[in-house]
Amino acid sequence: MFGYMFHAIHSANVQRKRVLVEGVKIKILQNTHLINLTVCYLEEPQPLHGLTLVVFEDKGILLPVKKQKKSDVKSEADMQVAALEKELNYTRNQLQTTIEQMETSLEELKRTNEELQSTNEELQSTNEESITTKEEMQSLNEELMTINIQYQNKAEELAEKNNDIKNLMDSTQIATIFLSNEFYILRFTPTASQIFNFIQSDVGRPITDIVSKLEYNKLERDLRDVLDKLATREIQVRTTDGLWYMLRIMPYRTLNNFISGAVLTFVDITRMKELEQDLHRIQDYAETMIETVHESLVVLDKNFKVIAASRSFLHKYHPNLENARGRTFFEMANGQWDITELRKMMNSVQKTGKEITEEWLEHDFKDLGKRKLLVNIRPVKNPDSEPEMILLAMEDVTDRNL
Numbered sequence: 001m002f003g004y005m006f007h008a009i010h011s012a013n014v015q016r017k018r019v020l021v022e023g024v025k026i027k028i029l030q031n032t033h034l035i036n037l038t039v040c041y042l043e044e045p046q047p048l049h050g051l052t053l054v055v056f057e058d059k060g061i062l063l064p065v066k067k068q069k070k071s072d073v074k075s076e077a078d079m080q081v082a083a084l085e086k087e088l089n090y091t092r093n094q095l096q097t098t099i100e101q102m103e104t105s106l107e108e109l110k111r112t113n114e115e116l117q118s119t120n121e122e123l124q125s126t127n128e129e130s131i132t133t134k135e136e137m138q139s140l141n142e143e144l145m146t147i148n149i150q151y152q153n154k155a156e157e158l159a160e161k162n163n164d165i166k167n168l169m170d171s172t173q174i175a176t177i178f179l180s181n182e183f184y185i186l187r188f189t190p191t192a193s194q195i196f197n198f199i200q201s202d203v204g205r206p207i208t209d210i211v212s213k214l215e216y217n218k219l220e221r222d223l224r225d226v227l228d229k230l231a232t233r234e235i236q237v238r239t240t241d242g243l244w245y246m247l248r249i250m251p252y253r254t255l256n257n258f259i260s261g262a263v264l265t266f267v268d269i270t271r272m273k274e275l276e277q278d279l280h281r282i283q284d285y286a287e288t289m290i291e292t293v294h295e296s297l298v299v300l301d302k303n304f305k306v307i308a309a310s311r312s313f314l315h316k317y318h319p320n321l322e323n324a325r326g327r328t329f330f331e332m333a334n335g336q337w338d339i340t341e342l343r344k345m346m347n348s349v350q351k352t353g354k355e356i357t358e359e360w361l362e363h364d365f366k367d368l369g370k371r372k373l374l375v376n377i378r379p380v381k382n383p384d385s386e387p388e389m390i391l392l393a394m395e396d397v398t399d400r401n402l
Contacts, residue, residue, distance in 0.1 A: 011101065017041070031061045175189055175192040175265065179223070179252075181259070184204055185203050195266055208220050215238045232250040232251075234247070245266040296394040297394075298394075299390075306327060317332065342361060350387055358374055358376060376393040377390060
């Protein structure tokens with residue numbers, strides 16, 4: 001019974017069709033039953049797809065064989081022969097089915113073997129590729145390790161440079177502020193806090209929002225002008241506590257020459273302004289003294305341009321000092337002072353740095369006529385002992401009885 005059922009189920013699953021086995025004997029309790037075994041491979045409905053349906057059809061009880069008469073022996077033998085032939089035919093069919101199944105299984109095994117061989121070749125190829133990939137990954141890993149070491153070295157160099165820049169910014173006495181293109185504060189030196197009321201959290205805020213000590217309300221305008229024209233601007237600015245700074249605004253250029261903001265520097269020029277004011281006072285004092293002397297006295301720069309002149313000289317030889325300033329001494333009075341001998345003396349003082357005292361000079365002036373002058377020329381030297389100014393003193397001795 002189970003052999004028939006196994007073969008029927010196998011045939012149905014392989015051939016995907018209905019298989020009928022007739023005349024199968026099965027003993028139930030004390031009776032022998034004949035059944036027809038039907039096996040179907042289910043394609044539909046979808047929930048039952050792939051399942052196998054086994055149907056047992058009971059054909060009745062097989063009655064026991066009674067004692068027969070001699071006349072029935074032959075017919076009984078014929079029936080047994082027919083049953084044996086039927087069973088033989090069934091066995092033949094089963095054998096043929098089994099052979100076909102074996103052939104099908106063999107073909108499937110061949111295909112499976114070919115697929116396995118192909119898969120094995122693919123696996124070998126994949127294994128070779130994996131080995132190659134592993135070697136490449138190892139090489140790549142070594143390169144990455146090298147690059148990582150280089151990046152670490154670069155990071156250490158960058159950190160060292162940042163430390164240097166930080167210490168430089170902390171130690172410098174020049175107040176410096178770095179701004180973005182939108183005038184947001186990027187960083188600043190500690191000394192900048194003496195001008196602007198900076199705190200560390202001001203980084204990222206607009207510079208125009210920060211209160212400063214500057215008596216200067218054109219910062220935003222000048223910043224825009226510098227970024228528009230890409231030209232540096234220098235402005236002298238004063239603070240509310242009386243200090244003077246040279247404000248320098250310049251574009252912030254990257255290594256790729258890209259403008260990414262502006263840099264503000266404040267150099268303390270308070271001492272220079274004080275010296276400048278002292279110099280103006282001294283100059284005013286000197287000019288006052290020069291104007292009050294009775295001799296003809298002229299102060300020239302190293303290019304012989306008039307800086308100052310005494311009232312006596314101006315009254316006699318040139319009526320207007322303002323017209324004389326900025327012009328060379330030899331251009332004064334319509335060139336009447338362009339005297340060859342006087343030019344030689346002044347060039348000598350300019351070159352040698354040695355003074356000339358009480359040299360006689362006679363010249364026929366267009367407006368004054370022939371005059372006799374006693375000339376003294378003294379250089380005024382700078383700290384490097386180079387003539388920076390020339391002091392020319394002339395005394396008219398024409399009317400003296402010498």
